[in-house]
Amino acid sequence: MDQRDQRAELGEFLRSRRARLRPEDVGLPDYGRHRRVPGLRREELAQLAGVSVAYYTRLEQGHGQNVSAEVLDSIARALRLDGTESAHLTHLASPRTRMRRPYARTEQVRPELRALMDAMEGVPAYLVGRRLDVIAWNGLGAAVFGDFGAMPPQERNLVRQVFLDEAMGELYRDWECRACQVVSNLRIYAGRHAEDEQLSALVGELSVKSQRFRELWAAHTLADNKTRGVMELRHPVVGELDLAFETLALPDGSAQSLVAFHAPPGSPSADALRLLASWSAPAAGSASSGSSGSPASSGASEQPAGRGTKPPGSGPVRA
Numbered sequence: 001m002d003q004r005d006q007r008a009e010l011g012e013f014l015r016s017r018r019a020r021l022r023p024e025d026v027g028l029p030d031y032g033r034h035r036r037v038p039g040l041r042r043e044e045l046a047q048l049a050g051v052s053v054a055y056y057t058r059l060e061q062g063h064g065q066n067v068s069a070e071v072l073d074s075i076a077r078a079l080r081l082d083g084t085e086s087a088h089l090t091h092l093a094s095p096r097t098r099m100r101r102p103y104a105r106t107e108q109v110r111p112e113l114r115a116l117m118d119a120m121e122g123v124p125a126y127l128v129g130r131r132l133d134v135i136a137w138n139g140l141g142a143a144v145f146g147d148f149g150a151m152p153p154q155e156r157n158l159v160r161q162v163f164l165d166e167a168m169g170e171l172y173r174d175w176e177c178r179a180c181q182v183v184s185n186l187r188i189y190a191g192r193h194a195e196d197e198q199l200s201a202l203v204g205e206l207s208v209k210s211q212r213f214r215e216l217w218a219a220h221t222l223a224d225n226k227t228r229g230v231m232e233l234r235h236p237v238v239g240e241l242d243l244a245f246e247t248l249a250l251p252d253g254s255a256q257s258l259v260a261f262h263a264p265p266g267s268p269s270a271d272a273l274r275l276l277a278s279w280s281a282p283a284a285g286s287a288s289s290g291s292s293g294s295p296a297s298s299g300a301s302e303q304p305a306g307r308g309t310k311p312p313g314s315g316p317v318r319a
Contacts, residue, residue: 007062009191010092014060016220017079018045025080048078059093067093084184084225091191109136113258117141122277124243125260131199132158132185135256143276144235144243144261145171157202158182163210173232173240183216184223193255231261238272 019039023029028044040048046056051071059067059075072093076086107129117125117138124144127136134156137148146168148156155161159182161168162175172178190199206213227247235241243261250256263269 009194010089011060011062013089013092013220014075014079017081017085018042021045021080026078045075045078049074051075082224084188085222088188088191088222091188107133107135107254107256109256117258120260122273123260123262124273125258128158128257128259130193130196130255131189131202132182134158139280140273140277141261143280144233144241144273159186159202159206159213163206163213167236171233171235173234179212180216180221180223181226183213183221184225187217187220187222188225189255235272235276238275241269241272242267243269243273 019037021040023040023044026040026044026048028040042057042060043053046053049056049071051074056075069090072090073086076089079085081089109127113127114136117127117136120138120140122140123138124141125138126134126141126145126148129135134148137145142148146161146165162172162179162182169175186199186203189196190203193199203217207217227249229245231241231243231245233241233243241263243263245259245261248258248260250258263273
């Protein structure tokens with residue numbers, strides 16, 4: 001995505017947020033059938049934001065440059081943007097020097113991080129990189145969320161799994177909420193890393209193969225960017241799981257985040273995790289992490305029981 005694409009993205013985002021506001025939402029008269037556009041008119045939004053109609057029109061058309069923080073704040077307030085949306089608007093409107101060299105296809109994972117995840121006994125964990133690629137995981141993470149090591153590297157992506165993997169649709173008890181979250185995270189990434197050419201390929205593929213993704217992407221869906229909370233799952237082997245999660249962004253500028261899950265001691269979910277861990281114990285020493293864009297590291301394909309693997313005494317498991 002070049003600078004022109006970024007300006008187009010800014011215009012589309014502003015129009016999508018203007019269209020969702022009704023005049024009565026902001027104390028303006030509604031002229032009913034005489035309105036020809038959904039939501040607020042440009043002149044109404046400009047009035048609320050305290051800028052000229054011509055200036056706001058240029059901004060929506062991608063011709064605004066060096067927009068001040070004060071103007072962006074005024075527009076954000078007029079559009080009733082929340083914190084996540086306001087931050088996204090600021091990123092889209094900020095001029096940035098674009099990288100000319102392409103991103104490397106293979107993201108590097110520090111050996112210390114691999115060792116840390118393998119040492120997290122009883123804690124499912126995975127490492128997310130660019131475009132929400134899963135680039136490393138531990139054994140229990142694979143037992144809960146799927147056999148990453150058996151997937152082709154290009155399919156180890158959280159957004160692809162949610163929209164293109166039928167089994168993942170059954171894993172999340174509130175699939176629609178999860179779908180909105182991953183699309184939102186991908187939108188935020190796009191606003192900050194517009195130079196990532198592989199992102200355009202991913203969005204194009206998902207738009208062709210998934211109608212729901214296409215709808216959410218076109219709507220510029222931005223959910224609350226949760227870095228912690230509770231994920232409600234329906235595991236094909238151990239049943240319902242309620243796992244608290246924490247997302248820890250690495251401070252090295254790599255756009256990598258460690259996501260770790262846990263259950264309250266003594267809870268049914270904790271018992272279920274122990275059961276999954278016992279089934280995965282033989283592979284625990286070798287169920288290390290793999291890297292996106294390259295074959296998994298030694299032993300990564302020997303993943304523990306999960307979707308696609310039948311643990312002792314279990315019924316059929318969907319691949």
